[in-house]
Amino acid sequence: MTRRPNIVIAISIVLASAILAIAVWVLAQMRDDALRRAQDSVFNVSLLVERDVSRNLEIYDLSLRAVIEGLKQPGLLELSPTIRHMVLFDGSASAKDLGSIIVTDENGVVTFDSQASPPRHINVADRDYFKVQRDSPNVGLYVSRPFTPKIASKETSIALSRRISRPDGSFAGVVAGTMRLAYFRKLFDGMNLGAGGSMALMLSDGTMLMRRPYDPKIIGINLTGTANYTRFTQQPSGDFFGTAAIDGVERWYAFRHIDMYPMILDVALSTRDIYVGWRRRAWIIGSLILSLDATIIALAFLFAHQLQRRYAAEEELRVLARTDGLTGLNNRRTFEEHAEVEWRRAQRNAWPLSMLLIDVDSFKGFNDLYGHSAGDDALIGVARCIAQSVRRPGDTAARYGGEEFAVLLPDTDEAGAIGIAEKIRAAVQALQLRHVASSHHVLTVSIGIATTLGQSFATSRALVNASDEALYEAKDAGRNRVLCYRALAHPLPDTAAKAPGSEARNSI
Numbered sequence: 001m002t003r004r005p006n007i008v009i010a011i012s013i014v015l016a017s018a019i020l021a022i023a024v025w026v027l028a029q030m031r032d033d034a035l036r037r038a039q040d041s042v043f044n045v046s047l048l049v050e051r052d053v054s055r056n057l058e059i060y061d062l063s064l065r066a067v068i069e070g071l072k073q074p075g076l077l078e079l080s081p082t083i084r085h086m087v088l089f090d091g092s093a094s095a096k097d098l099g100s101i102i103v104t105d106e107n108g109v110v111t112f113d114s115q116a117s118p119p120r121h122i123n124v125a126d127r128d129y130f131k132v133q134r135d136s137p138n139v140g141l142y143v144s145r146p147f148t149p150k151i152a153s154k155e156t157s158i159a160l161s162r163r164i165s166r167p168d169g170s171f172a173g174v175v176a177g178t179m180r181l182a183y184f185r186k187l188f189d190g191m192n193l194g195a196g197g198s199m200a201l202m203l204s205d206g207t208m209l210m211r212r213p214y215d216p217k218i219i220g221i222n223l224t225g226t227a228n229y230t231r232f233t234q235q236p237s238g239d240f241f242g243t244a245a246i247d248g249v250e251r252w253y254a255f256r257h258i259d260m261y262p263m264i265l266d267v268a269l270s271t272r273d274i275y276v277g278w279r280r281r282a283w284i285i286g287s288l289i290l291s292l293d294a295t296i297i298a299l300a301f302l303f304a305h306q307l308q309r310r311y312a313a314e315e316e317l318r319v320l321a322r323t324d325g326l327t328g329l330n331n332r333r334t335f336e337e338h339a340e341v342e343w344r345r346a347q348r349n350a351w352p353l354s355m356l357l358i359d360v361d362s363f364k365g366f367n368d369l370y371g372h373s374a375g376d377d378a379l380i381g382v383a384r385c386i387a388q389s390v391r392r393p394g395d396t397a398a399r400y401g402g403e404e405f406a407v408l409l410p411d412t413d414e415a416g417a418i419g420i421a422e423k424i425r426a427a428v429q430a431l432q433l434r435h436v437a438s439s440h441h442v443l444t445v446s447i448g449i450a451t452t453l454g455q456s457f458a459t460s461r462a463l464v465n466a467s468d469e470a471l472y473e474a475k476d477a478g479r480n481r482v483l484c485y486r487a488l489a490h491p492l493p494d495t496a497a498k499a500p501g502s503e504a505r506n507s508i
Contacts, residue, residue, distance in 0.1 A: 005303075005304035005305070005307040005308045005311070006304065008300050008303055008304045008307065009297070009300050009301060009304050011300070012296050012297050012299070012300030012301075013297060013300075015296060016292075016293035016296045016297055017293075019289060019292060019293060019296075020289060020290075020293055023285060023286065023289040026285070027278075027282050027285060027286070030278055030281065030282070031275065031278050031282075034274060034275055034277065034278040035252070035274060035275075038252065038269050038273075038274040039239065039252070039254070041269075042239075042252070042254045042267045042268070042269055043254055045191050045193070045199075045267050046254050046255075046256055046265060046266075046267040048191075049187060049188070049191065049199070049265055049267070050256055050258055050259075050265055052187060053184070053187070053201070053258055053261075053263070053265070054258050054259055054260075054261065056179075056183070057143075057160065057258075057261050060098060060160050060177050060179060061141050061160060061162075063098070063101060063177060064101070064141070064160060064161070064162045064175050064176075064177055065162070066088075067088050067089065067101060067103060067112075067175045068162060068164060068175055070087050070088045071088070071103065071164065071175075073087065076088075081117045081118065082117070084112075084117075085112075085114075085117045088103070088112055088114075089101060089112075089114040098177055098178070098179055098180075099149065099155075099157055099177070099178030099179065099180055100113065100114050100115040100177070100178055101113075101114040101175065101176070101177040101178075102114070102119070102122070102124070102175070102176055102177075103164070103173060103174075103175050104124055104130065104173045104174050104175075104176075105172070105173045106134075106171050106172055106173050107123070107125060108123045108124045108125025108126075108127075108130050109122075109123050109125075110122040110123070110124065111173070122150055124150075124174075124176070127144065127147065127159065127176075128144050128145055129142050129144040129159045129160075129161040129174065129176055130161070130174055130176075132161075133161055133162070133163040133171075133174045134163075134171050134174075136163075137163065137165065137169065137171075139163065140162070141160060141161070141162055141261070142160070142161050142162075143158060143159075143160055143203060143261065143262055143263065144158050144159040144160075144161065144176075145158070145203065145207050145220060146158055146181060146207070146209060146219050146220045147159070149178060155180045155181070155182055156180075156181045156216075156219060156220075157178040157179055157180050157181060158178070158179050158181065158209060159176045159177065159178050159179070160176065160177050160179060161174050161175065161176035161177075162174065162175055162176075181209060181210055181219065184201055184209060184210035185210055185212075185214055188201075188210060188211075188212040188214075189212065191212075191267075193212070193267070193268075193269060193273075194269055194270060194273035195270070195273060196249055196251070196269070196270025196272055196273045197212075197251070197267075197268060197269050197270060197273060198211065198212055198213065198244065198247075198249075198251060198266075198267075198268045199211070199212045199265075199266070199267050199268070200212070200265070200266050201263060201264070201265050202223060202229075202232075202263070202264050202266075203262055203263060203264075204233075204257070204262040204263065204264060205222070205224070205262075206222045206223040206224035206226075206229050207220060207221075207222050207223075208220060208221050208222070208223060209263070211246070218246060223245065226245040227242060227243075227245070228242050228243075228244065228245065228253065228266075231253075231255075232255050232264050232266065233264075236256065236257050237254075237255060237256035237257065238254075238255060239252065239253060239254040239255070240252075240253055241253070241271070244268070249270055250270070250271050250272075251268035251269060251270050251271060252268060252269050252271060252274060253266050253267070253268040254266065254267050254268070255267075322334040324383075324398070324399040326376055326379060326380065326383075326399070327379055327380055327382075327383030327399050328383065328387075329383050329386070329387065329397050329398050329399050329405070330396060330397065330398035330399075331398060331399060332398060332399070332400050332401055332406075334396075334398060335396060335398035335400065335406055335408065336460075338396040338408055339355070339396075339408055339460045339463070339464065340460045342394075342396075342408055342410045342460075343452070343457075343459070343460035343463060344460075345410070346410065346411075346452050347452075351410065351411045352411060352412060352413045352414075352451055352452055352453035353408070353409070353410055353411075353412070353451070353452045353453075353463070354408075354409040354412045354413065354414065354416065354417035354449060354450070354451040354452075355406065355407070355408055355409070355417075355449070355450050355451075355463050355464060355466075355467045356406065356407035356409070356417060356420070356421050356424070356447050356448070356449055356467065357400065357404065357405075357406050357447065357448045357450075357464070357467040357468050357470070357471045358382075358386065358404065358405040358406065358407065358421075358424065358445050358446070358447045358471075359403060359404050359405075359445060359446050359447075359471055359475065360378070360379070360382060360403035360404075360443065360444075360445055361438060361440075361443070361444045361445060361446055361475070361479040361480060362435065362437055362438045362479070363375065363378075363402075363403035365435075365437035365438070366378060366435050366437065366438075366443065368437075369435075369436065369437055378433055378443055379399075379403065381428075381431050381433065381443075382405065382428055382431075382443075382445060383397075383399065383405065385424055385427035385428045385431070386405055386407065386424055388427065389420055389423045389424045389427060390407055390409075390420065390424075392409075394410045394411070395407065395408065395409055395410070396408040406464075406467075407420070407421075407424075412451075413451060413453050414449065414451040414453065414454075414484060417449050417451055417484075418449060418482060418484065421447040421449055421482040422482055424445070424447065425444070425445055425446075425447055425480065425481070425482055428443065428444060428445045429442060429443075429444050429480065431443060438479075439478075439479070440479070440480050444479060444480035445480070446471060446474040446475045446479045446480060446481060446482075446483075447471065447474060447481075447482045447483075448467045448468060448469065448470030448471030448472070448473065448474055448482075448483055448484075448485065449467060449470055449482065449483070449484040449485065450463050450464075450466035450467035450469075450470060450484070450485040451484070451485075455485070455486065466485040466486075467485060469485060470483045470484055470485040471483075
C-alpha cells in the first residue's frame with residue numbers, strides 16, 4: 001500500500017462509503033420509527049373516537065328503544081300528558097348533544113315530542129329516515145343523512161330512528177332522535193393530528209357526516225367512487241398511504257367501521273407531519289456524515305499526493321544514484337550490477353553474452369585543446385550515439401569512468417556485438433567533432449569486445465577484463481577501430497575504411 005498512493009484513496013472511498021451506508025441505514029430505521037410512532041398515535045386516536053361515538057350511539061339507541069317499550073305499556077294514552085311525557089322520555093332526552101326525540105304516526109305526523117307537550121306540529125314524512133323505516137320492516141336502527149331541523153335549533157343534525165310496528169307487523173310510525181353534528185366536531189377538535197392531519201366520519205354509503213379540518217360545504221357530500229372510499233369498503237379496518245380527493249394532500253390513513261353501526265371512521269396524518277422531525281434530524285446527521293466523508297476523502301487525496309511527491313523524489317534520487325549526471329546513461333555501479341545478473345543468467349541458460357568497452361580516442365588532448373566544456377559536450381554526443389545504437393530492452397549502456405563507456409548485450413553473439421560496435425564507432429565519427437590532435441582529425445572511439453560464447457570466464461569481472469584487453473589492443477592498433485578478445489591475430493576486412501578519412505580495421 002505504501003508504494004501505491006491510489007490505494008489510500010480507494011480505502012478512504014470504501015471507508016467513507018461504509019460510513020455513509022451505516023448512516024443511511026440508521027436514518028432509514030429512524031424513518032421507520034417515526035412512521036411507527038405516528039401509526040401508534042393514529043390507532044389510539046381512532047380507537048378513542050370510535051369508542052366515544054359507539055357509546056353515544058348506543059345511549060341514543062337505548063333511548064329510542066325505551067320510547068318504543070313505553071308506547072307498548074297499557075293505559076299509556078289514559079295518563080295525563082305530564083305523566084305520559086315522563087314515562088316516554090324520562091332521562092332519554094337529556095343525553096349530551098341529543099336534540100329531540102319524536103314519535104310519529106304512519107303518516108309522518110308527530111304525535112309525541114320530548115321537547116314539547118302537546119307536541120309541535122311537525123310532519124317528517126319527507127325525511128329519509130321516515131321513508132326507510134316505512135319501506136323496510138327489518139332495517140333496525142337507521143342513521144340518516146345530515147339535515148337541518150324544521151323547528152327549534154337550526155344546527156345540522158342526523159337522526160337515529162327505529163320502526164314502530166303494530167301487532168300484525170304493519171307500519172305504525174317511527175321513533176327518531178336527532179343528534180347535532182357539533183358533537184362530532186367538538187370530538188374531532190380535541191384530537192392532536194398535526195397541521196396536515198384529518199379525521200372523517202361518514203356513513204357506509206359514502207355520505208360525509210363530519211370532517212376535520214371542518215368545512216361546512218363538504219358535510220353531506222357523497223364520496224362514492226373516490227379511491228380512498230373504495231379502500232374503506234374493502235375490509236373492516238386497515239391502513240394505507242393515499243391522497244385525499246377533497247384537498248389533494250398525501251396522508252397515511254387508518255380506518256375502521258364502527259361496530260354495529262353503519263359508519264366509517266378514518267384518521268389520517270400528513271406524510272409531511274409524520275416525517276418533519278425525522279427530516280430535520282436527517283439533514284443534521286446527513287450533513288455531518290457528508291462532511292466527515294468529504295474530509296476523509298480530501299485528507300486521503302492530500303496524503304496520496306504527498307506520497308506521490310515523496311515517491312517521485314525517491315525515484316528521482318534512485319535514478320540519480322544509478323545514472324551518470326552528465327550523459328544520462330547508467331553509472332558504473334549500476335552497470336556492474338546488471339553485468340553480474342546477466343552473466344549468471346547467461347551461464348545458467350547457456351546464452352551468449354557480449355560486452356563492449358568503449359574509449360574516446362585522445363580525449364585528454366581534446367580537453368587540453370578545446371576546454372572542459374567542449375569535452376563535456378563531446379562525451380554527451382558519444383553517449384547519444386551509444387544510446388541510439390543500443391535499443392533492446394535488455395541491453396545496458398553506461399558511462400564506465402572518465403571517457404570510457406560500456407555496453408552489455410545479453411543473448412548476443414560475437415557477430416551481433418561487432419555489428420552494434422561498428423554502428424557506434426561510425427556514429428561517433430559521423431559527428432565530425434574537430435580534433436586536430438587526433439590522427440583522424442575528428443573525435444573517434446575505440447571499442448573492445450568480449451563474448452562468453454566459446455570463451456571461458458569464471459566471473460563477470462573476467463568478462464569485463466577481457467573486453468578491456470581487447471580495447472587496449474584496439475588503441476594500440478591505431479584507434480578508431482573495433483577488436484574482439486582472443487582472436488587478435490586474424491584481421492577482419494577494413495570496414496571502417498569506407499568512411500572518408502577513416503583508417504580503422506576490425507579484427508577477429
